[in-house]
Amino acid sequence: MKTNRKRNRKTKVSPSIGHKKWSKEYGSLLYNIQDVVDEYNLLGFKKESKGDHEGAILCFNKALELNPTHIEIYNNRGLSKCHLKDYLGAMSDFDKAIIIDPNHA
DSSP, X not given: OOOOGGGGSOOOOOOOTTSOOEETTTTEEOOOHHHHHHHHHHHHHHXXXXXXXXXXXXXXXXXXXXXXXXXXXXXXXXXHXXXXXXXXXXXXXXXXXXXXXXXXX
């Protein structure tokens, strides 16, 4: 009678978003999701300060995909849009930040 050896092996289950994940590629513990959001925000801020407004917006977009309730990132993206003279887009971002936290305005 054949036995299923796989049944006895421990299987790794992918953790849900927000928890630390194990990377087989690098064999190390990756950042939790908020650390990644903060990194994208910081990178966007650096790009913005160097005048790369489009690059900054891309970074802020990535951060907001991971955490769509981060007020500071909406404000940062709004400022980048202002520099590109996208005033309607900037207003939209500022409005979203106010909707999320009216006391932060």
